[in-house]
Amino acid sequence: MNTFGTVFRVSIFGESHGKWVGVAIDGCPAGMALCEDDLLPDLARRKAGATGTTPRKEDDIPIFVSGIFNNKTTGAPLTIVFENNNTRSGDYDAIKETPRPGHADFVLNKKFNGYNDYRGGGHSSGRLTVALVAAGVVAKKILDSITIDATLIEAGGNKDIEAAIKKAVEDQDSIGGIVACSIRGLPVGVGEPFFNSVESVISHAVFSIPAIKGIEFGSGFAAAGMKGSEHNDAIIDVNGATKTNNAGGINGGISNGNELYFRVAVKPTSSTPQQQNTWNTTTQSVEPFTVKGRHDLCIAIRVPVVLEAVTAIALADLVMSGKAIK
Amino acid sequence: MNTFGTVFRVSIFGESHGKWVGVAIDGCPAGMALCEDDLLPDLARRKAGATGTTPRKEDDIPIFVSGIFNNKTTGAPLTIVFENNNTRSGDYDAIKETPRPGHADFVLNKKFNGYNDYRGGGHSSGRLTVALVAAGVVAKKILDSITIDATLIEAGGNKDIEAAIKKAVEDQDSIGGIVACSIRGLPVGVGEPFFNSVESVISHAVFSIPAIKGIEFGSGFAAAGMKGSEHNDAIIDVNGATKTNNAGGINGGISNGNELYFRVAVKPTSSTPQQQNTWNTTTQSVEPFTVKGRHDLCIAIRVPVVLEAVTAIALADLVMSGKAIK
Amino acid sequence: MNTFGTVFRVSIFGESHGKWVGVAIDGCPAGMALCEDDLLPDLARRKAGATGTTPRKEDDIPIFVSGIFNNKTTGAPLTIVFENNNTRSGDYDAIKETPRPGHADFVLNKKFNGYNDYRGGGHSSGRLTVALVAAGVVAKKILDSITIDATLIEAGGNKDIEAAIKKAVEDQDSIGGIVACSIRGLPVGVGEPFFNSVESVISHAVFSIPAIKGIEFGSGFAAAGMKGSEHNDAIIDVNGATKTNNAGGINGGISNGNELYFRVAVKPTSSTPQQQNTWNTTTQSVEPFTVKGRHDLCIAIRVPVVLEAVTAIALADLVMSGKAIK
């Protein structure tokens, strides 16, 4: 199933090489100002074009299908689609023969008994993140004064990101990165004990982004090597402000009013220009293989806006669910 | 809300100092052999008693309330409770005055407007993990020949765990750790693209465990520093076996038939014997403070069986959901 | 699955002849006053004892397992159980051989491959309605000043109900009835267009009650024979009050602020003292058969309080869900 959320419910649909990709949002409050221009800044941030990103370019003009009237949300299901105007299906015929390492070609074929649309990864394509970004803009509006900022803080193991990209281009090999995300303005009390902890719901949404392989909140993996007396954040005022923020703004699964902070690990783009080996279904043997098509060398560059989007979607659902039980 | 799952649905209930804690499972298939003895080994692994664990001891005898007849599941909701026979409520009166650093005392009070049962952390207590372990045993039965093994691989930054615990006892300060989890026998095709990726659903369940602050699949955070040509796992046979396993057994959110592998970071137990500072609601100032009560020095020792349990719950739901759409 | 609701979620568990039956409620707001005595009036209304009801009597003392502290809800999952102290398992051994007409014996056996607890109907027993009534009391508290009143308006085709029961006792044959339900104080705007219309959600809950075979809102089936000019309710003031109430207080699936009104049909109790025919699994032929055990002659007498309960559960979920998207 491809739906997220309990009261703010987001479903994405479409394929890399279909006519449209889109998002259907159920549970959006009525009366929020929303026009196509509101989506453009985040859509632009996601777009290809920078060094190290794919030359495939899409117009990414949002088309409002439903749920908007006179530039305001109506409270009815909100649907937005994007045309795929830059598809080159011919590039992908080889996928049937040589499942690309690191990609989902092999598992999709098995899972769907060969019926999946394999062109460009089909429904599993990173192209679908345009729909996530659109939903993220809506979610950010719901969160109002709560701000979410994600930044690429490391690429290819290097904190000088420009240098890292330059080297990847020289090496003609893809690289990964680390993206940090900071949320400010979240009130105390968002999240639930156990199954719907803030970490649970955010990580559920975050691992929807292809290429994410790890997440850590606050001091994260470093916490495993710390002592309790070092790690605990002393509460220093009546509002719950803490002296340090090793907890990343969450105690017992619930926001504590301090900055919510987490980092994610992005693996290197699976489509690297380097020659690799994979199983060839025709020759029935391991064969050398080179990826065709147009791809990002460092997909991590494009992750921050998508990470903000899914974080906003997760928090909007938690915040709205919390209102239901007040 | 405190329920996990779409078709295999697990709800936990109870408080640290209430009469019972328990679990209600909806969606358990009929005809599975299940008796109280089946639960004892995992319950024993979770129990206190080892060096570095709390002296609070519970009998942890499972009582089957519903859903079992003639030692088989009936297909009706399955409910199991455990008596709390070792509660010392008096220890916790100070919580109202001095919210414990690292604990949820402060956020629970705010979230529930002071109505939460604060004794021993109430519903947010680690005591509730006994209910998770019970549900985990049921989920493991559903997963049948799929095996899940979690192990503490590091404590207090040290791979010699015995030495780490000894030092924590000497230092009289709590420590954290890293637990690795390996799943074998999972077929290709479990999980969904995007919102219900294997990583999404497992991490959702895993962050239900108090004290977990990070999770990484396969090479995880290390992947961020690797090149694509290093990280990609070459497919080497018709079943999708890969030469390396940097992906941790997952591509595009879907299991690829190789070992599923992830690690989690456990923070140091919040209740450390060391003196700390916190806000005192009576004096309205920061005051030195020492935790009372009986606590684990290294909660990470008790995490593996709970991690296996929530992983089994997550996978049981994914596997069963997958059967629905075949 | 045996859970109802999106934000106010009610799960019931237990069997007719198990140790306890009970209810787990997830999503109950914190701070509502709730003690065992609050449940007693509705539990008493459900109890057996009147002419035409079963001689099986239960104490029906609610035991709060979780979610209550100092006689207030805590916001954590609320669990209530009832002991089954009046079970006579021996009565039911024949069910395996002769599935009772009108009962679920045959279908339960097939559905659960013979693993169901067949004693007294097991999980499908009317005994479980005690758990519904308990949840209904909680839901009524959430609905606050909204009142729900259900009344038996007809039994055995007779509006003189006392006479109808007397005749049933004379005839030694079970009878059905019609129960009307009126809700006052519901604001305009509860319910959603299409899938979560007020009628959809209420009928979903109502058909959970064993023995209900029909529901009609407002003029109901009579509407099918009316003209539009007769049926339409003229709006006569700024608050939406209508001159007539053929709509039963609902337009387009959404409450219109007038009295919400519906009626349900209750079939005759399946367990009639009359001799009947059924398939005998031993002789492999149709055989005459008489129900053993203790049963109601007119189960409809006990339906009103259960109908109020499930209606309250349905409306509490709709009202709370509505708050989430404000």
Next chain:
Amino acid sequence: MNTFGTVFRVSIFGESHGKWVGVAIDGCPAGMALCEDDLLPDLARRKAGATGTTPRKEDDIPIFVSGIFNNKTTGAPLTIVFENNNTRSGDYDAIKETPRPGHADFVLNKKFNGYNDYRGGGHSSGRLTVALVAAGVVAKKILDSITIDATLIEAGGNKDIEAAIKKAVEDQDSIGGIVACSIRGLPVGVGEPFFNSVESVISHAVFSIPAIKGIEFGSGFAAAGMKGSEHNDAIIDVNGATKTNNAGGINGGISNGNELYFRVAVKPTSSTPQQQNTWNTTTQSVEPFTVKGRHDLCIAIRVPVVLEAVTAIALADLVMSGKAIK
């Protein structure tokens, strides 16, 4: 929220006067043959054109947006849209001043604080049933050899339906009707005790159809006047065939393998040509009023195919959910 189902999940979106209306289906199995032509017969049955139906005509050509590849379902979300090519927005400006009796104009305005798209009923328009019909075709494919047949058996209180329509045209007043639905081939064991009884899930779906005011299964309301010995259906063979079918094919909420049978009451079309009274928000008084626009005199004529569709959607979800727990 406007989504139905647990594993086969259907969301509809769009407005009467928007560009498109459509449906997003999550949980559709891969490999089912599906082309646009498959939808045409049911779409044609729903279409206007017969005597007593609206002169508004739409092309109703389904456009597959996602989830189909080479004329087969892919297992990815399946989205279908329909263009609205026959909208006359000018007709509806008066709605703001005079909420139409029987319609949702008043409640939608209150519920959504005036932000709803009021043109032609907006999202609440019967136009959206084209999306239900499309989803119904998909659901029928999933149900395979299970057949669903709905028929108008009474209109305006008359079993001679042609005569009833003729009279309605003469009277220039709208009429209602009764539609019967019969499902054959459903195996024993579909449905769950209590909250997800077959009646619960079907009625939930059925009351999504605008204008439905009642539903009764098997003997339905007549059962309320019958004796147990009359009403009980004797089981007459090893497969559970019954001599009579007062139960309508359901015992204890679970299908019993006999014909599943229910009837629904359809109210007269709210838009009648007759003059009516309603509250005028400008004059702040009750005023005579005549509906403008193009409307059906007997919407019940168009209900059968929509009733089949929602019944198929409900049963597909129950059948698929049942497979999950086998």
